[in-house]
Amino acid sequence: MISCEKAAIICNKIQYKEATFIEKLKLRYHLLMCETCTKFSKKNSQLTSLCNKAHLHGLSNKEKEQMKDRLRSKS
Numbered sequence: 001m002i003s004c005e006k007a008a009i010i011c012n013k014i015q016y017k018e019a020t021f022i023e024k025l026k027l028r029y030h031l032l033m034c035e036t037c038t039k040f041s042k043k044n045s046q047l048t049s050l051c052n053k054a055h056l057h058g059l060s061n062k063e064k065e066q067m068k069d070r071l072r073s074k075s
Contacts, residue, residue, distance in 0.1 A: 001029065001030060001033065002026050002027070002030050004030075004034060004036065004037055006026075007026075007027055007030045007031070007034065007037045007040075007041075008037070008040060010023045010024070010026065010027040011027060011037070011040065011041045011044055012044065014027065015044060015045070015048045027041075
């Protein structure tokens with residue numbers, strides 16, 4: 001059985017469609033045994049769904065540089 005820490009990592013990878021088939025199987029087995037990780041997995045899925053519905057995205061490199069420049073100019 002995998003640790004809760006490893007389960008959290010796999011859970012996050014699943015959200016971003018980066019988990020392998022074996023990792024998914026390991027997580028499913030772990031979730032059968034661990035109520036805490038099951039709750040984490042459900043909350044993580046809800047959060048991802050809300051972010052997708054809100055069309056949230058990270059900053060582009062250009063936006064990051066502009067923000068850094070503004071912060072530097074205020075110092």
